[in-house]
Every structure is written in structure tokens, then in C-alpha cells.
Amino acid sequence: MSDSMHGSHANPSNAGDNGVKAPLVAADGRPLKVSLRRALFKNKLRAILLVAPLMLFLLVAFILPIFSMLTRSVESNEVRTILPTTALAIQAWEGDGLPDEQVFAALAYDLQEGQRNRNLGRVASRLNYEFSGMRSTITGTARRISNIDSPDSWKETLMEAHRNWGNPDVWTVIKRESRGYTLSYYLAALDMRFDTDGSIVRQPESRRVYVDLMIKTLWMSILITFLCFLLGYPVAFLLASLPMRTSSLLMMLVLLPFWTSLLVRTTTWIAILQSQGILNNMLVALGIIDDQARLRMIYNEIGTIVAMTHILLPFMILPLYSVMKSISPSYMRAARSMGATGFTAFRRVYFPQTVPGIGAGAILVFILAIGYYITPALVGGESGRFITNFIAYHMQVSLNWGLAAAIASILLGLVITLYLIYNKLVGSDSLKLG
Amino acid sequence: MAVPAYATPFERAWYYIFRILCGLIFCFLVGPLFVIIPLSFNAEPYFSFTQKMLTLDPEGFSLRWYQDFFTSEAWLHSIKNSIIIAIASTILATILGTIAALGLSSRFMPYRSVVMAVLISPMIVPVIISGAGMFFFFSDIGLAQTYLGVILAHTALGIPFVVITVTATLTGFDQSLIRAAASMGANPTTTFFKVILPLVLPGVISGALFAFATSFDEVVVVLFISGPAQSTMPIQMWSGIRESISPTILAVATILVLLSVAMLMTVELLRRRSERIRGISPS
Secondary structure, three states: OHHHHHHHOEOHHHHHHOOOOOOOEEOOOOEHHHHHHHHHHHHHHHHHHHHHHHHHHHHHHHHHHHHHHHHHOOEEOHHHHHOHHHHHHHHHOOOOOOOOHHHHHHHHHHHHHHHHHOOHHHHHHHHHHHOOOHHHHHHHHHHHHOOOOOOOOHHHHHHHHOHHHHOHHHHHHHHHHOOEEOOHHHHHHOOEEEOOOOOEEEOOHHHOOHHHHHHHHHHHHHHHHHHHHHHHHHHHHHHHHOOHHHHHHHHHHHHHHHHOOHHHHHHHHHHHHOOOOHHHHHHHHOOOOOHHHOOOOOOOHHHHHHHHHHHHHHHHHHHHHHHHHOOOHHHHHHHHHOOOOHHHHHHHHHHHHHHHHHHHHHHHHHHHHHOOOHHHHHHOOOOOOOHHHHHHHHHHOOOOHHHHHHHHHHHHHHHHHHHHHHHHHOOHHHOOOO | OOOOOOOOHHHHHHHHHHHHHHHHHHHHHHHHHHHHHHHOOEOOOOOOOOHHHHOOOHHHEOOHHHHHHHHOHHHHHHHHHHHHHHHHHHHHHHHHHHHHHHHHOOOOOOOHHHHHHHHHHHHHOOHHHHHHHHHHHHHHOOOOOOHHHHHHHHHHHHHHHHHHHHHHHHOOOOOHHHHHHHHOOOOHHHHHHHHHHHHHHHHHHHHHHHHHHHHHOOOHHHHHHOOHHHOOHHHHHHHHHHOOOOOHHHHHHHHHHHHHHHHHHHHHHHHHHHHHHOOOOOO
16 A cells, blocks of 8 residues: 555656656656556555455365366266277267177177276166166176177177167167266256157156256245245334334344354254144143144144244345335335325335345345255155255265256256346345344 | 324234234244253253143253263264364464455455355355265365365355455445554554454454354265264254254253354444444444
8 A cells, every 4th residue: 555655646846847748757757647557556466466365265165166066967977987998989880770890899898897897887877877777787798798708799799698788779878978978967857868769858757856846945945035024024124113222132132043053943943843842732731732633843844934934034134124224214204294194104115115125135035045955854854855955865875976966056056046136136245244 | 113192093003013023023033042941951851841840840850961962972072073173164264254355345356246246155055065066076186074174165164254244344444544554664564463453353253253153053064075083063963853852952952052142242242342443333
């Protein structure tokens, strides 16, 4: 900062010497314009250098991981790396009938090689996703041909080892998956698949899971956002209209859940809502419901919706509050003085001014809701599951990482779109934390 | 907001109904947090109030779940892990975030809003997506199942909070103070420690507390990238809730609620102090 100040002080004696029209120059004799630009550049550079370490850190710890997930969702290098000769030889095959002897020989070589190195498992399960039955085809064939050395025809030998090798569709799949990238994870995430002839078709009815779940996640998130609005609006209104001393005390009640561990808040809902829980016990004790007919309020949609509304409510109240705080009370008084009833004044004058706050809060809550995992997983049971539960399932249980990455990428696309809208509407620097 | 003199009886009634409604919503917000505190002193291994507790019989209460917690090898190990990871990632996030916030609040910063959006994104991107990405990338570079990996991941998740709170403290920061310090012969380092830091310190500490709370409560990333050695307290709670709900979890939850009350109080006091020393009217 100090340099720029020195630089920008023009030296009057210097400027005056050369006559009337001479440009203003700085103390060191350079034109003032250049000097200023230089100082500006220096300040800019300083600001960038201050942000750079964090940017670099986030690049390694956050942005590259996200990219690596995006790559996973289209990557398919199993055929290329484990069956390299086949992948090369099959390129010459046009796709009519069966490939020629050379491709069969290449596959036999790769399979024998793979059997020796014991690395056929990955390619077998990869191809099995694409063509069911391929796992046993590959492992079985590899076992049977491991001791055969240059027969008359590999074509005959392989087709004898497993009848699938006589099916051109199998070869279509191998050729498709030897390109190094695949769309089949995205297709699977959208409940579609490649048909045997390579065209894209929808999954059979019984195997459609993800699209419905995605829609259900969206619906439940909308419902949660709406409930947060319903509960958050009156509270924000009250906080904004009370005197500072009282409102900052009540604000603590809003911020306390915000600070409390998510797991604690979820646990507490289990304690309250479960069938032997506090709420059911109370209702039974009051005689409202029968001991045999306890309400099922957890491990289903209700559990997810109640717990998540509770968890996300502060994210609705805070932006609403900051917008309402900036609305002058004299507007309402003016409306009343001109004869509007309380309700009309609220509807016509106050409410329209709070719409930006509603938008900000709603988008924030919605973004956070669709990506939630912990709460739906703990209290959602079967019916209260979110799409995130399937990401976790494929990451940890089925180990179909490509599919997990594809579902996650679709969700990420949705979240980023909403985030951009949020940025456009309110700007991320207006995010406040209490 | 008292009822104005010109209010109609209907408006008067609505005024009180509205207050009661808000009271109920506040109960919904904080009630659940305090329900579990008495439950954690339950003498029986149940998740609900027993007859003895309701009649305030001392026999219905005990400290056995707390004893369980403080004597369990697994819980103590996970607490130690949680504290190590949370402290390390908080320090890292606070230093990086504060420096970046200084650059961000300079009016010379180009593409300010874009950079801000990127820095905040770890808070917006669902943790399960960040977790999956970190699992893939950290496995490739050999950071999976290490303390360093978990610490770096938690630092990334905590950074938005530090950036948000420190930039908030820096808005309205009087830049001429820096010039004043420079004119009196302070070099940039001295200026930073003697002028800038004391003014932004409340924001820095709140940001650090947010980052600490984030790390201390994080499940998904640890679930994905850590090995059994790095198991943290949230992981322990997570598996406890999923498998068998023992009231030990309620004891842990009670301790965590008290911790969050303490953190909230600290942040609130810091915020007031920050507003006072920056000359903004106290709230």
C-alpha cells in the first residue's frame, strides 16, 4: 500500500519544466499514468498472491478429487489394460457376424496371460455389468484353455469352451468397452442400458430404481423446503420485529441447533419418534392412541422429513431474518394509515419485500436437502431413502464405483446449477453464519 | 412490538396466537436437544423415560452410561482421533482461510465473486460427493487411510466457514489504518500482527470454531477415506446408532450439546466484541 502512495504523488517542479502540455509525471520521472497502472497491478498481484495458497490447497484437496470422480463415471479401461491384444485386434472387426480367427487368437492369448497373472476378475465383473453371464464366460473359458497350446483353430476351441463366444453381441460389447471410456454408467444411473445390438433402451420395469428415487428425493426436498419456510417465516418475522435485546436472546435458540452435532440431532429424533419413544409414550399415556396402535413415525418418510426440517430450519431463518431486518417498519405503518387492514398491509406491502429472502433461504435449504446422506440413512428406513444412499451403497457395498460416480455426477450437476442460480440471486458473499 | 392502540379485537387475538405459534416453533427447534439430557441419566438401558424417572425416584437415575463412555477403549480412542484431526484441520483451515480472506476483501481482487463462489463450494457440494471424490483421488496418491488424508479433507470442508466469517469481519475494515501504520514506519509484518490481526481476531476465532465443529461432527468423508485406525467419535456414534442403540450414545450426545452451547456462547461474545471495536452499534 505504501509504495502506491509514494508513486502517485506527482512532482510539480518536474511537470512544470517542459512547458505547458507535458504529461504529469511521478517522483521518479515516469508518467503518472504508467506509475498508477503499475501500482494498481502491484495491488492486484498482492491480492491474488494472498488467495493463491488457499486456491492451490483446494485444487488438491477438493477440486481434483471432484474431477477424479467425474473421470471415474466414464472411465472403462479394464478391457484395454487386461485384454490389450484383443482390444487392439478387435478394432479391425466391422461388427457383422463373428470376428475372424486373429481376434479369437488374441483373446485366447490375453485370457491365458490373465489366468497366469490372476487379474481377470476385474474385467470379468466389468463385462458382467454389460452382458450378464460374462463373468462365468471369462473365468470358465480361461480355466479351460489354460493348458491348450496353439490348436488348429482358436475360434473352434473358444466356442467349444463357452457358447457365448459364438454370440456376436458379446463381441459388440467387448469392442464397445475397449474404447477406454463408456457411457454405460450414466445409462445405468438413468435406468437405461445398451441393448444387445448397441442401441440405448430403458431398463425393464422391475429394474428401474434410480430415476424414481431421484424424483422422490426432489419431492421430499421440496416438501422439506416448504416446511422450513412455513415454520421459519413466522420466527424470522418475530425476531425482526422484536427489540434487539430480546431478539438476540431468541436468536441463540435458532443458532443452538445449528451448532449442535448432526448426529446428536438425529439421535434425539430417534428417541422422540420411535415406537417406544417419548411421543408415542405420551400419546398412549394420554389415551389418545392405543398401546397396540403406536404410530410409526420413524424409519420411514415421516422420520426423514421431520428430522431434516429440524436440521435445516436455521438455514431458512437466517437469510429471512437478515432481509426482514432491512425492511423499515414505517412502510407497514404507512399502509395502515391509508386504511389497509393488517392482513392487506402484510400481503401487499411487507410480504413482497421479503421474497428475496424466501428465495435465498429456499434455494439454500433445497441444495442442502437433496445432498443429505446421514439423516435419511439413519432415520429414513426403506421408504425415506434419498438418492445419496445409493451412492454410498455402490461405494461401500456393491463396489460398483463407476455407477456411484455417475449418480454422484448427476447430483453434482443439479447442485451446481442451483448454486449458480443462488449466486446470481443473492451472491455467495452474502452468506452469513449467525 | 406491542399491540398498537388502534388494533381491533381480532388483531389482538391474532397477536397472541402468533406469539404462541412462534413459541411452539422455538420448542420444536430446541426442545429435542434438551429431551436427551435427562434421558442420558436413565438407569435402564432404554431410550425413553421410565416410570421411576417420571416420579423422580433417585433409583431411576444413574451415571452408568457416562461411566461406560469414559471407560470404553473404543470411545476414548475415537475421541483422541477426533481431537487430533479437528485441531490439525482447524489450524490449517484458519491460516489458509484468513490469508485468503485478506486478499478477497481487497478491492483490487479480480474476479472476486467467482473466486468466492469456488472457495465456498466445499460447503455447498454434498459431502457424499466430496467424500467419493476424495476416496478416488486420495487412493490414487496414497493418502487414503492416513491421518494426513483425513486432516486435508476436513480442512477443505472447514475452509468456507473461515472465509465467510473473516471476510464478514473485514467488510467495513478501515483501510486507512494500514496506511497509517505504514506511514509511522511499520513494515507489513508488524502492520499485520499489530493492526490487522487484533481487529479481525474475533472473526478468525469464530471461523476456527466453525471449522472445528465441522471436523468434529463429520461422518461421511471419514467413513469413505479412513481406515479403522482413524475412526473418529462421529463414526463411533454412527455405527452405534445403526447397530445397537445403547444409551451411551445419549451420554455422548449430552456432552456434545453442552460443548455446542459453550461454542455458541463464545461466538456470540466474539461477535459483540468485534462489532464494538469496529464501532458498529452493539446488537
